[in-house]
Amino acid sequence: MSMQSSSIIIRGLGSYIPKKQLSNDDLAKIVDTSDEWIQTRTGIKTRHIASMEENPSDMGTQAAETAIKNAGLNKKDIDLLVVATMTPDLPFPSTACITQAKLGLRTIPAFDISAACSGFLYVLDTVYHLLRSGPYKNALVIGAEKMSSTLDWQDRTTCVLFGDAAGAAVLSKVDTPNVGILGSTLGADGTDPSILHMPAGGAACPASAESIEKRQHYLRMNGREVFRLAVRAMEQATRTILDQFDLKPEDIACIIPHQANVRIMQSLGKYLQVPEEKIFINLNKYGNTSAASIPVAITEAHKQGRIHPGDYVILVAFGAGLTWGATLIKWHS
Ligand code: COA
Numbered sequence: 589m590s591m592q593s594s595s596i597i598i599r600g601l602g603s604y605i606p607k608k609q610l611s612n613d614d615l616a617k618i619v620d621t622s623d624e625w626i627q628t629r630t631g632i633k634t635r636h637i638a639s640m641e642e643n644p645s646d647m648g649t650q651a652a653e654t655a656i657k658n659a660g661l662n663k664k665d666i667d668l669l670v671v672a673t674m675t676p677d678l679p680f681p682s683t684a685c686i687t688q689a690k691l692g693l694r695t696i697p698a699f700d701i702s703a704a705c706s707g708f709l710y711v712l713d714t715v716y717h718l719l720r721s722g723p724y725k726n727a728l729v730i731g732a733e734k735m736s737s738t739l740d741w742q743d744r745t746t747c748v749l750f751g752d753a754a755g756a757a758v759l760s761k762v763d764t765p766n767v768g769i770l771g772s773t774l775g776a777d778g779t780d781p782s783i784l785h786m787p788a789g790g791a792a793c794p795a796s797a798e799s800i801e802k803r804q805h806y807l808r809m810n811g812r813e814v815f816r817l818a819v820r821a822m823e824q825a826t827r828t829i830l831d832q833f834d835l836k837p838e839d840i841a842c843i844i845p846h847q848a849n850v851r852i853m854q855s856l857g858k859y860l861q862v863p864e865e866k867i868f869i870n871l872n873k874y875g876n877t878s879a880a881s882i883p884v885a886i887t888e889a890h891k892q893g894r895i896h897p898g899d900y901v902i903l904v905a906f907g908a909g910l911t912w913g914a915t916l917i918k919w920h921s
Contacts, residue, residue, distance in 0.1 A: 597768030600659025604650035619744035631850025635751030635875035647754035648732035659758035672707030672879035705907025707879030713772035731879035740806035751875035755883025825914035846905035847871035897921035
């Protein structure tokens, strides 16, 4: 890869987890499931659920306040805002616009990116290139999801898997070469959206008495198929980005995968031949929080001292679409 005179670093991180917890035992009172089944099949112990008043823009605002503070910046320094979400506050306007107002940011450009659980990596790559080539210096990026609003609480095959959260990062252009985000690889295959989708509520099937009666406004998934494709897509994305930078899996200090299922993350580690202790896992506490999972996980990994200056870190994700991606970071000092 060519030498660059400037870099894009993750300058500040923040996360927000709603207060209310829903344990596996709580779920067993709602659907025919058990703590034992959920833990052995997924690794999830509990998840957090947003209140009626708490929307993705509210959770994103909280995470962003922390990220801006940790970056040592003021709100007036932020000149771009991009939000990854598959559960926007409203079909339109964007959750980014609503968040911009709640944060009291200037009238900077603000938009959403929809790539489901890969959303945060799609945002990182888009913003990386905008910061490199555009007039922007400091961008605020957020992953915020209220998955609980999309779940069919009568369907045990899906409602046990997800949770609500938000994570945020401030990305800044700095004059040091070859640190921070080194590059990303993204991909998508839209040939069979029904593997993981919400059938109604969009322009193709607007809300109607019939769509409600058929329970089409909920997330639907072929779990086994997603599992199979996820492991393959994440392994390939990781290898692609490592190859681009002449690195090997053993050069990586920490892999932060999208948190969907502990068995998916273990399989990824096995195929890449990376020891388990290098794979960051916090899924047990939060379930799958879609686009929020990676920014929440980086925030925690950093706080726990799992990432050091000079470390190579891989972020890797897959999600509905299908979409996938991997980002390589050399952590800045
Ligand atoms: N509690 C108890 N039993 C359950 C259950 C639950 N919550 N959900 C499903 N089951 C049952 C099924 O009905 C099935 O019963 P049957 O054999 O009598 O038909 C049995 O458990 C096995 O189901 P199966 O779907 O084969 O389980 P699995 O080992 O594949 O695990 C998932 C299911 C969903 C946990 C797993 O496939 C998975 O994690 N897939 C990926 C999903 C994902 O990551 N999605 C997000 C993408 S970003």
